[in-house]
Amino acid sequence: MTRVGRVERTTKETSVKVEIDLDGTGKVDVSTGVGFFDHMLDQLGRHGLFDLTVTTEGDLHIDSHHTIEDTALALGAAFREALGDKRGIVRFADASVPLDESLAQVTVDLSGRPYLVHREPENLAPMIGSYDTTMTRHILESFVAQAQIALHVHVPYGRNAHHIVECQFKALARALRYASEIDPRQTGIPSTKGAL
Numbered sequence: 131m132t133r134v135g136r137v138e139r140t141t142k143e144t145s146v147k148v149e150i151d152l153d154g155t156g157k158v159d160v161s162t163g164v165g166f167f168d169h170m171l172d173q174l175g176r177h178g179l180f181d182l183t184v185t186t187e188g189d190l191h192i193d194s195h196h197t198i199e200d201t202a203l204a205l206g207a208a209f210r211e212a213l214g215d216k217r218g219i220v221r222f223a224d225a226s227v228p229l230d231e232s233l234a235q236v237t238v239d240l241s242g243r244p245y246l247v248h249r250e251p252e253n254l255a256p257m258i259g260s261y262d263t264t265m266t267r268h269i270l271e272s273f274v275a276q277a278q279i280a281l282h283v284h285v286p287y288g289r290n291a292h293h294i295v296e297c298q299f300k301a302l303a304r305a306l307r308y309a310s311e312i313d314p315r316q317t318g319i320p321s322t323k324g325a326l
Contacts, residue, residue, distance in 0.1 A: 133310075135212030139204045143196040144188040146204040152212045152310050154181025162186040162201055164194045166261035166292075170299040171201075177303035194260055202269040206276030213310060216240060221320040223308035227301040232288025234297035236305040239280040242326040246274045247282040250298070255291040266295050270302075 133152040140146070158175035160168045162184065175182035184205070188197030213219065224237040248270055254263045274281050283302065288294040319326055 131214075133212045133214060135208035135210065137204045137208040137211065139200055139207075141196075141200065144186060144200040146186045146188075146200050147184070148201070148204040148208040149181075149183045150175075150205070150208045150212050151181035152209075154179060157181045158183075160184040162197055163188065163190050164197060164260055166259045166295075167194070167198055167201070167265075170295065171205075173296060173299040174303045174306075177300045178307040180303075180307070194262065195265070198261075198265050198269060199272050202272035203276050206273040206278075209273075209277045209306070213240060215319065216242075216326045217319050218312045218316050219320060220309050220311050220313045220316070221326070223305045225301045225304035225308065227297045227304065229288075229293040229297035229300070230290070232290065232293040232297045233286060234294075234301040235284045235286070236298070236301035237282045238302075238305045238309045240309050240326065241280045242278050243280060244274045244278050245280040246271055247284075249283070250285040250294055251288055254294060258292050258295065261295075263291050263295065266298060 136149045138147050156176040156179045158172045160171040162168055171184055184201060186197055186201045190197060221240050226235045248267045256263055283298055285294055
């Protein structure tokens with residue numbers, strides 16, 4: 131079974147190509163023009179052991195919002211496509227990841243129903259390079275909307291904005307990896323409804 135998702139999304143603002151292999155080795159090739167966002171996508175692929183290719187060209191002369199948003203939407207759609215009918219997956223998972231003084235706790239349900247709960251420390255530094263730190267929540271909202279998953283992200287403490295954002299992506303990667311893995315004891319779709 132090949133669990134690969136490929137999505138191309140083109141608008142007047144951006145052109146995005148995403149490919150994800152859920153059963154990869156963490157090989158990542160990303161280019162969005164937003165350095166810190168590329169760094170976060172690299173964390174997602176490497177710590178999730180997803181092979182991930184992302185190429186985005188966007189209207190960065192305006193700002194990075196459209197580029198980041200449309201990439202997250204395409205990534206969520208590709209993830210959903212790669213899951214297929216979800217037969218045999220674990221479905222639920224959680225991961226806690228520290229990064230120095232920061233801690234992220236992520237819990238996921240590959241439920242077919244989009245829902246996001248997101249908590250992080252207030253008053254983060256507004257920018258990390260050209261990355262607007264208010265975009266982290268929007269990335270997760272966009273990803274969840276297209277991936278159709280329930281996602282809870284909690285950062286109970288942290289000081290450094292870079293660490294706070296990065297540990298969220300690392301914990302997300304691990305939780306998605308564990309939830310999407312094939313459970314050898316699960317022969318069907320892990321739901322009493324018979325569908326996810």
